[in-house]
Amino acid sequence: MFFPKQLWFLLVTAAYLFGGTLPLLAQNQSASPLSSGWPTVKKENRPWTRWWWMGSAVDEKNISHLLAQYAEAGLGGVEIAPIYGAVGYENRYLPYLSPEWMRMLQFTVQKANSLGMGVDMTQGTGWPFGGPQITPEFAAAKLIIQDYTLPAGQQIPGTLQPKDFKEQLATWQAVTAYGPNGEVLDLSDQVDLQGKLNWTPPTGTWRIYVAFVGRTGQKVKRAAPGGEGFTLDHLSGTAVEAYFNRFNLAFKQNNLGFRAFYNDSYEVYGADWSPEFFEEFEARRGYDLRHYLRELVSSEKTAVVARLKADYRETMGEMLLENFTIPWSNWAHQRNSITKNQAHGSPGNLLDLYAAVDIPEGETFGSSYFPLPGLRRDSADVRNVDPDPIMLKFASSGGHAAGKNLISSETFTWLGEHFKTAFSQGKPEVEQLFLAGINHVFYHGVTYSPEDVPWPGWLFYASLNLTPANSLWPHFSGINTYITRVQGVLQTGKPDNEIALYWPIYDNYHQPEGREKLFTVHAINEWLQPTAFYKQTKNLIKMGYSLDFVSDKMLAQAQASKNDIRINFVVRHQVLVVPQATYMPLSTLEKMVNLAKAGATIIVEQLPQEVPGLHHLLHRQKQFQELKHSLTFTEVGKGLKQCKIGTGQILLASALPPALELAGIFREKLTDTGLKFIRRELPTGKYYYLVNHTAKAVDTRIPLNTPAQAVVILDPQSGQVGLAAITSTPDQTLAKVQLAAGESLILKTSTLPLPQVPAWEYLGPAATSVSLPGEWYLHFTQGGPALPADHKFKKLYSWTELPDKKAVNFSGTGTYTTTFTMPAKKAGEYLLDLGQVKESARVWVNDQEVGVLWSIPFRARVGKYLKIGTNTITVEVANLMANRIRYLDQQKIEWRKYHEINFVNINYKPFDAADWQPMPSGLLGPVTITFHETTASVK
Incomplete structure (x- = not known):
């Protein structure tokens, strides 16, 4: 078809008559290599993916074939994660770390390297760390405290053992008696070898508290064959060493050429103890926890209970860091590998845990709201807590403080319901990662699936399902090229954040409720978002300031000069900001004063009120208050108070912008x-x-x-x-x-x-957009369950509305073609706007590829491809997998049959797409071309 001459005359003329501009449009994502001016592409610049090995049923032929497809699509590496297998394929399973499994790992690394890709592997199967080498003595532990009321002259009958018969593995560790007159007695030495307490209250009625070390009984979730077993006690150095022994035998001193060992998020439930806890606590906190068993289980909201539990939680965090995270990294380094760790969910300071590994990794779970016109967000996809970029900054801040260049993220976990998520929905989500300091994306993810498994192949239960069977796969290179370009930039140079923002973790620790405090992604609405720290962070970012979070441990290692604060002599900030905090260690306050003496500017919303913890409390409180009172502040206007110390200053400011401006820090x-x-x-x-x-x-x-x-x-x-x-x-x-x-x-x-x-x-100025008139011809090219017949459109609409019922069930690609006549071509630019695309498009103009248009807005500059006379536009559209999956479930064709969790929907209920409505598919338009004047100026 062609444009009527009158229409083109109006289009071209209007470009000169109408004012206004249209924004820069995306084009040519895959038609040419990265232009000059971009960093040279390395495999770390490309997005990587978690690669689920279901049942570890892998072989050389399929490994080679799949890795070649991944490389061609623009992936830079894979992260091997062995999990449960598919039913009916048990004879293909390879036991984890068996000689044959290790041979497949080595083959994978060699093949990936030949394709310019990298390989990481989780140091276990499923999650969290655990397996057959974890006998009950090394398994995740919990504290059981049992109390007895004991009148004078009586004894506890029998031996000390938990009342719950399910806790038969528990062993007693301490016995403490509380008398009617405030007496506290440690009776542990009164228990004989058989576990009998040989003690009788002399007078009055006493309460006896017995502490047992029990086992949570948690086992590895989604374990692969050969990886089943109890979850590791991460707080115990002895247990951690036992865990590594299995890998010592398998790997010896050789990493087989892969890059990193990986650890998933800390999902160890109820593990609030370890056999060495009493000794570790006393060594770290300076007093005997055995004397406070009553307070440790108390539900009273007293200051003593809160302080005790703060000490307890701090001890847990230190044990996790020093008994697991640091030894794990050291173990990997001895084998020429590095570590990649998701610290969130841990009972410790996330910043310190992230900083202790080579690649800190955050996680997005669910979808966020973005006010982008045309961006779909199904109500069923909304989780209780949206992904939060402030949560992601814990990973990037920890990495920056330790001088780590790569900050990764598990990306798109449950971004939407299975088979209903488009690349356009992923773009703003991944951009939110980049804005939070993430620069090394790992998709969640891709499942290994052999060629002989019918469509849709093997699939993981909680995934975006980015497999070659996905109908969007032909356009996967579009988003991958975009991510590669951005990550190439964000991995270059150094982070440039002017503010170091103190995280007052002791305010989180000082909560009298419960015992264990886990800093999880799913509960940020409880431990993060209500805090003054979070609100201040959000305000600062919105105003245009850049920041990293810092911990007490990081500040202890900081050095300062005028307008310069450096953590570990690496990352540089211009100012330290302390948001509202009730509790702060004396050592941290002393460090702040010393940094100011050395030339730094410290901005404090309000001076902290108290020291945390219980040991030597009066002495520490006295020192803390004396130090605070030694700081002399004077009014300097705009609600600011200034204390000059040495060559630096401490500013007291309820509103931060004036203080930052006084310190020479200006927002963007x-x-x-x-x-x-x-x-x-x-x-x-x-x-x-x-x-x-x-x-x-x-x-x-x-x-x-x-x-x-x-x-x-x-x-x-x-x-x-x-x-x-x-x-x-x-x-x-x-x-x-x-x-x-x-x-x-x-x-x-x-x-x-x-x-x-x-x-x-x-x-420059643009004419009103004009729809391309005429007919579009649609030809289906690949997909299933069957190719629909060709169709001619006079007006574009979803192919699911075609009279051919095959189109309703079809998932794959269809090619739209139209022609028009262009009587004249003016200097300037012509912009093609595809309107609504369901869900991704590859465009050619006159047989020249424009590129993959995979995100909002679906527009491209096409002026250089157009010619006077007849022009042809071809648009290949890929839709979602949803309609074909719907058909399979309606026909009761079995396509999912797995061990363990099998396959669930986004709400973790059994998956069934039979009742779904067909998802709109194809090119819906309207398709327009708009002429623009252009200006090229550097003035």
């Missing part, structure tokens, strides 16, 4: 446009990664808090590079940017001129 005002950002520091400039998650386009000059002679725009969707139009002062640069809702850009500032880089082409 670009956030006033609604844009979000993260910066990286380079030797001759900075990288700014900008994202528009608002509902409106941004077309303006944005201020950057850095001087520059040049600013280069890098479009991570198209790969295009060009010099931005700027004006610069000694302190600030104004750079012109154009971003539609849902788009992103990277700005690279330079203190040097860059004459070799061409100017960026900005889109």
Whole structure:
């Protein structure tokens, strides 16, 4: 078909008559290699994926075939995670760490390396760490405290043992008696070898508390064959050593060439004890916990109970760090490997735990709300707690403090219901990761599936199911190329965050309720979001400040000079901010004062009130108050009080912006446009990664808090590079940017001129968009269960509404084609807008590939592909797997049959798609072309 001449005349003429602009559009994601100006691509720049080995039923042929497909799609590596297997394939299972399993691991590494990919592996099967080598004595432990009321002259009958018959593995550890007049007696030495307490109260009625070390009984979840067994006691160095012994035998001193051992999130439930806990507690806290058994199980909300439990929780965290995390990393380093760890969920300081490994890893679970026009978010996909970028900053902050360049994330876990999640939904979610400091994405994930397993192959129960059987797979390279470009930038240079924000963990520890305190992703609405720390973090980021979190341990290692605070001599911040905190160790307050003496600026919302814990409390309280009173503050205006110490200062400020301004710290005002950002520091400039998650386009000059002679725009969707139009002062640069809702850009500032880089082409005034008239021809190319017949559209609509019923059940790709006549071509740019796409598109104009349009907005610059005369546009659209899965369930065709959890929906109920409505599919349009004037200027 063709455009009527009158229509093209109106289109071209309107470009000159109508004002306004359209934002920069994405194009050509996969048609060309990364443009000059981008960092050289390494495998770490590409997204990696968790690779589930179901039953470890793997072989060389399928490993080779699948890895080649992964590499072709743009994946940079795999993370092997052995889990439960598929029913009926038991004869293919390989026992974990058996000689044949190890041979497959080595073959995988060799094949991956030949394809330029990397390999990590979880140091276990399923999660958490555990297995057959964990006998009951090394299994996750819990504290059982049993109390007795004992009148004078009586004894506890029989031997000391738990009343619950299920706790037969429990053994007693301590006995404490509390008398009617406040007496506290340790009776542990009154228990004989048989476990009989040989003690009688002299007078009055006494309460006897007996502490037992029990076992939680938790076993490895989703274990693979050969990996079944109890969960490890992570707090015990002896148990951890026993766990490693199995790997010593399998690996010896050789890592077989793979990169990292991996540990999933800490999901050890009820494990609040370890056999060595009493001794560790006394060595660390300075008093005997046996004397406080009553308070440890008390539900009273007293100061003593809260302080005791704070000491208890701090001890747990230190034991996890020093008995598991650090020894684990040391063990891996001895075998030329590194460690990758998800610390969240742990009963300890997340910042210190993340900092102790080589690659800290966060996690997103569920989906977030973004106000992007046309972005689908099904109500069934909404979880109780949305993914939170502030939670992700614990991982990036820990990594930054320890000088780690790679910060990873388990990405897209339960982003949506099985088979209903599109790449367009993943884009803002992964961008939220990048903005939080993540720069090494791991998809969750891809399941190994042999070629002879019928469609949809083997699938994991909680996954985005990014397998070659996924109907979106032909366009997978689109999102992968985007992530590769962004990660290449975010892995370059150093983090550039001016604020170190103190995390007052002792306020979390000082809670009288319960005993164990787990800092989990799923409960951030309880332990994180209600806190002043969280609210201040959110406010600072929204205002345009960049920050990292710091712990007490990190501050203890900090050094300072004027306008410079360095953690471990590595990461640099300009100021330390302390949000409202009730409790702070005396040593931390002393360190803050010493940092100020050395030249640092410390900004405190309010001075902390108390020291944490119970030991030598009066003495420590006295020292704490004396130190606070030694700080003399004077009013300096704007609600600020200043205490000058040495060459630095402590500022007391209920409102932070005036204090930050006084310290010479200025916000990035670009956030006033609604844009979000993260910066990286380079030797001759900075990288700014900008994202528009608002509902409106941004077309303006944005201020950057850095001087520059040049600013280069890098479009991570198209790969295009060009010099931005700027004006610069000694302190600030104004750079012109154009971003539609849902788009992103990277700005690279330079203190040097860059004459070799061409100017960026900005889109000028635009005519009203005009729909392409005429017919579209649809031909289905690949997918199933059967290819529908070809169809001719006079008006585009979902192919599920076609009269051919095969189309309702179809998941795969269909190619749309139309032609039109272009009577003239003006200088400027023509923009193709596909309208609604369900769910991803690859576009050709006149047989030249424009690229994969996989996200909102589905637009591309196509001027260079158009010609005078007849033009052909071809759009290959891939839909979701949902409609084909619906068909299988309606026909009761068995496609899921697995051991263990089998297959569940997003609410962990048995999965059944039979009642689903068909998901709209194909090119829905309207498809438009708009002409724009362009300007190319660096002034």
